Amino acid sequence: MSPHREFGRYCPIEMSDPALEAEHTRNLTFYSEALGGRGDVSLYVPPGVEHLRSVPVVLLLHGVYGSHWSWFGNGGAHRAAHRLAQEGTIRPMLLLCPSDGLGGDGSGYIDSNARNIEAWICEDVPGCVRTLYPGATENSPLFIAGLSMGGFGALRLGAKRPALFRGIAAHSPVTGIAQLNNSLREPLSPAETDEELEILHWMKRHREILPPIRIDCGDSDHLFVVDCELHEEMLAARIPHEFVVYKGGHTWAYWREHIVDTLVFFDSLLPPG
Numbered sequence: 001m002s003p004h005r006e007f008g009r010y011c012p013i014e015m016s017d018p019a020l021e022a023e024h025t026r027n028l029t030f031y032s033e034a035l036g037g038r039g040d041v042s043l044y045v046p047p048g049v050e051h052l053r054s055v056p057v058v059l060l061l062h063g064v065y066g067s068h069w070s071w072f073g074n075g076g077a078h079r080a081a082h083r084l085a086q087e088g089t090i091r092p093m094l095l096l097c098p099s100d101g102l103g104g105d106g107s108g109y110i111d112s113n114a115r116n117i118e119a120w121i122c123e124d125v126p127g128c129v130r131t132l133y134p135g136a137t138e139n140s141p142l143f144i145a146g147l148s149m150g151g152f153g154a155l156r157l158g159a160k161r162p163a164l165f166r167g168i169a170a171h172s173p174v175t176g177i178a179q180l181n182n183s184l185r186e187p188l189s190p191a192e193t194d195e196e197l198e199i200l201h202w203m204k205r206h207r208e209i210l211p212p213i214r215i216d217c218g219d220s221d222h223l224f225v226v227d228c229e230l231h232e233e234m235l236a237a238r239i240p241h242e243f244v245v246y247k248g249g250h251t252w253a254y255w256r257e258h259i260v261d262t263l264v265f266f267d268s269l270l271p272p273g
C-alpha cells in the first residue's frame with residue numbers, strides 16, 4: 001500500500017508501512033494549514049483497531065527540545081498502553097504524539113504570527129487520524145496530556161477548549177511562559193496576549209465545564225515549587241483537580257513510570273463496558 005494518500009485538506013499524507021512497524025507504532029506526516037506546511041505525528045495503534053468503534057484517543061505532548069518521537073523513544077508510552085490493555089487494566093487506546101511545530105527550542109504550544117499551533121494540536125492531528133482509522137470518530141473520547149512544556153500545553157489547551165476533551169493530565173508541568181523562556185535560546189514571541197497565555201485564566205473562565213484534571217510532579221523536580229503553587233491557586237479558585245506528589249525528578253525515568261497513572265486515570269473517565 002502506497003504511503004501517499006488523498007484525504008482532502010490533509011493531503012498529501014505519508015504514513016509509515018504497517019508491515020515495518022515496531023511495537024505497533026507508526027509515523028505520519030501530512031500537510032497542515034495551521035502550520036502552513038508539514039507536521040509530524042507518532043502513533044501507537046492498538047492491535048485490532050480496525051474492529052474497534054469510538055476507540056479512545058490520547059494526545060501526548062512532548063517537552064522542550066523534543067519532538068513527536070519523544071514519548072515513545074524516551075518515554076515508552078506505547079509499551080505502557082499495550083501492557084495495560086493486555087492486562088485488562090485499561091481499554092485499548094490510540095496514542096497520538098505530535099511535534100510541537102518545531103519552532104526554536106520549543107513552541108510552548110502557543111500560536112505565533114506565522115503558525116496556529118493550537119489548531120494543529122486540537123484540530124488537525126485528531127482530524128487527520130480520523131480519516132485514517134474508522135474506529136477513531138467524532139464520538140471517540142479525546143484526552144490530552146503532556147510533560148514539562150507539554151504539560152503546560154495540555155493544561156492550557158485543555159482548559160481553553162474544554163468541550164473537546166474528556167480529561168486532562170500533566171506531568172511536571174511548566175506553569176508559565178517565563179519559566180519556559182528560561183530554557184530557550186530565543187524567548188517566545190507569542191501572538192496571544194499575556195492573559196490568554198495563563199493556565200488559570202482559562203480554568204477560571206471555563207470552571208463550570210472543565211473536564212477532570214490530574215497533575216503529578218516529583219518531589220525533587222526543579223518545577224516542584226511552581227507546581228505546588230499552581231495546585232494552591234487552583235484550590236483557591238475552586239478548580240476541581242487531583243494533585244499527586246511522587247518521589248523523583250525532572251527525568252524520563254519519572255515520566256516512564258507515571259505515564260501509567262495518566263492512562264489509568266483516563267480509562268477511569270470512560271463509561272463502563
